[in-house]
Amino acid sequence: MSFQYVTIYYGPCDSFYTITHKPQKLRGLRDKLQKLGYRVDLVPVTYVNFCMLEICGHEVFRCNIQNLQFNMPYELDSVCQRAVKEVQSATTSLHRARNYLWFWNLIEDQIFCRGPHGPKDYFPKKSIEIAPFATCIECVNCCGILAQKKQ
Numbered sequence: 001m002s003f004q005y006v007t008i009y010y011g012p013c014d015s016f017y018t019i020t021h022k023p024q025k026l027r028g029l030r031d032k033l034q035k036l037g038y039r040v041d042l043v044p045v046t047y048v049n050f051c052m053l054e055i056c057g058h059e060v061f062r063c064n065i066q067n068l069q070f071n072m073p074y075e076l077d078s079v080c081q082r083a084v085k086e087v088q089s090a091t092t093s094l095h096r097a098r099n100y101l102w103f104w105n106l107i108e109d110q111i112f113c114r115g116p117h118g119p120k121d122y123f124p125k126k127s128i129e130i131a132p133f134a135t136c137i138e139c140v141n142c143c144g145i146l147a148q149k150k151q
Helices: 023-035 078-108 136-142 145-150
Strands: 005-010 013-015 019-021 039-044 051-055 056-064
Touching: 005 023, 013 145, 023 039, 023 078, 051 078
Parallel strands: 005 039
Antiparallel strands: 005 051, 013 019, 051 056
16 A cells, blocks of 8 residues: 555534534645645545544544634645644655665565675684683692692
8 A cells, every 4th residue: 555545534524503524624635635646535434523544554643523624725724734744744654664674674585695696704604612611620630720829
């Protein structure tokens, strides 16, 4: 799924003693996102006074649909401006996360590891076994170093 695809779930608006879906409240938001290059889908849901923006299955912004201005352009609606800022910041965050995961996936697939055309690996492949150090008692019996220091 693309990061340039925004799904707006909106519920019926409770105003003037009627409860109906009013996609006109989302006009400024939809127009601004489309001008920025996003693909916008409006999906009506049954929750009253509900509006949620979703990108790639992640909730980006949620508000009461009554807080949006009816049929107003983007510049005059402060809630719409906040929603667009959140969509843009979520898009950059998702791009950053995708690039990070892509890079680590390359490392896991050993694309950056040494191959036949890469530099030689001069480190030993098996671990080197080092004999444990001799204890003090063995040194006294063997070479008498500790006996010489005490005298």
